[in-house]
Amino acid sequence: MKHTLAVLVENQPGVLSHVAGLFARRGYNIESLAVGETEDSSISRITLVVEGDEKVIEQVSKQLNKQVEVIKVNDITNDEIVVRQLLLLKVAADLAARQEIMQIVEIFRCRIVDIGKRSLIVEATGDEEKIQAIIKSLRPFGIQELVRTGNVAMVRGVK
């Protein structure tokens, strides 16, 4: 099962290699990893998506916690969370195809951020499923380039 871990770490050089190295050496599988500064610039937040059963995830969390620069590890898999990743996709688009691509873009509520002579760049945010669906819909037109980030996630506020 996939787990989403929110890891707060000291914002220092070397922290990311500590975390990545830990996963490699203990044989855990990172599905995705995203890192950035938080509201407190001295703290970074790493969002990790890890594949494994409860036992593996427990070990992962404990090993992460052991790292000196790790402040807190939260498994937010079972919380009410908002999960997003970002996609940039350059799709082949001659005049004939443009109209249809723009319709797809509208349906998925993503945006066109660059118009070239023979291509468009589409920007989309969403969870894994939505991003997959967009890629699938645009594939028939010819994807020239694709880049995406790992998940970032946040627990919803109390309703």
Next chain:
Amino acid sequence: MNGAEYLVKFFQDKGVDVIFGYPGGSVIFLYDVLGKSTLKHVLTRHEQGAVHAADGYARVTGKPGVCFATSGPGATNLVTGLANAYLDSVPLIAITGQVALNCIGRDSFQEADIIGITMPIIKHSYMVKEIEQLPAIMEEAWNVAVSGRPGPVVVDIPKDMFMGTVDISVPHKRIVTRKGPQKNGLEEQLPKIIEALSRAERPLIFAGGGIISGQAGEELRKFVDYTHIPMVTSLMGKGAIPETREDVLGMVGMHGKPAANLALSACDVMLALGVRFSDRVTGDPKKFLPDTAIIHVDIDAAELSKNVIAEIPVVCDAGKFLNKILEKMKEKKTKFHVQGWLEQIKEWQRKYPLSYEKGACLKPQQVIEEVARQAGDKAVVVTDVGQHQMFAAQYYPIGGVRNFLTSGGLGTMGFGLPAAIGAAFGRPGENVLLFTGDGGIQMNIQELATAVKNRLPVKIFLLNNVCLGMVRQWQELFFAGNYAHTLLEGNPDFMKLADAYGMKALKITDPKEVAAMVSQALSEPGPVFVECVIDQGENVFPIVPPGGKPSEMLGRWPGEAHISRIS
């Protein structure tokens, strides 16, 4: 005050009485200051010698060991020693010089990314990139090395930092650890643990290195005295409480004592204290004690349910746990019912004693037994790695905490001699007994010079079988006697070698000479080299074949002519 002066002052303020190291280009400024100071420095003959010596010093004193090395090859020579200290949870501070800040990343002369190289094998590391950070980094490095589960820390210091100015009149910015408090679950678990132990028919204590590094020997002794629950130890737990006691059954594991291994296999409730269930104990962890309720107490949460699943896990310092549980048990007047169980264990001890065949050939076990008889259980015993290490663990009863030094986790050949040197500095005035092999000693033999130069009372018992005994044994038992590259033909004449270093050298070939030679070696001041020419074919028994259960030991039992499995 410059960076180098600050470092020397820092270690003096921390009460460090000796530093082990080796100078070089990137630390020349540090050594210039060190050489003018009153801080004692021991020059080893290789950086690996320095780090193992610092490790040995830390193991006998409980204080962090400190070593210095230069950048590049100096730093990379520390790597084995750091990994060794990490796996055995030994507090160390290694200061490595680094090329100057503006040279980093350009493949400069003697540049190596020691932070990157050591990342997976040490507890933590720091690079000092601004001189203003030096005081805060040193404070934190020290705290990280000694707190929680201890371990080695590397501080990498670019050359120009030693010359930079540290202003100690302004209070330095502290690095704040923002970790929240850890839940230990002790209060909720205590009643359950007492209940489980008092209802058990065959309870057993399994004590490890955590008792020793957590200074909990006295608490454990009180606990055993109150409950009469028998105890086994891991290799690292030897000496947690005196092994001369009847209720201490000795080491368990691949070469554990037969009765200890049988007790381990048969217990219904196990109280595991400061152990990590290494594969040398468990064999296949999936098949390890499927019907035993394991109570696992460790200061490192990541050890709980890592290798074997704990029924009751507790994140706690061993001493604190033992104090609490003893208090609760006395309050409730908890009784334990272990009489029948103790008799069963005694029966095993009668039926399956440790034994070896005495004959015309000198046996390694005889040397160890004789040294133990003469030097007693309070001596500091150091081993290298291999067959002699297991013989020492089996035949040398250890009477005190921090008296048995061995490379348990990493199994580092070459650890013995430099660790014994470090131990001699940590325990001045005491004899340090080193058991080593002809393979192990040749991995750091250059440190004979360090022992001689410092007139250290290190008594080296080289159990020479002219081969890599442990690997040879496996080849005999599991590889149809194909002794591929395990015979050390071309060994030097060790007597001449010891003599060349200026060390007193003795040689034992006849079993009848052992007592007199050991006596001479122990009474001689300073270092002594005793070469014991032993039976090449001697094997360590019992042995649990790889992947087997602890009860499935091969050995030669009384009245039996051949090696057999206990059934």
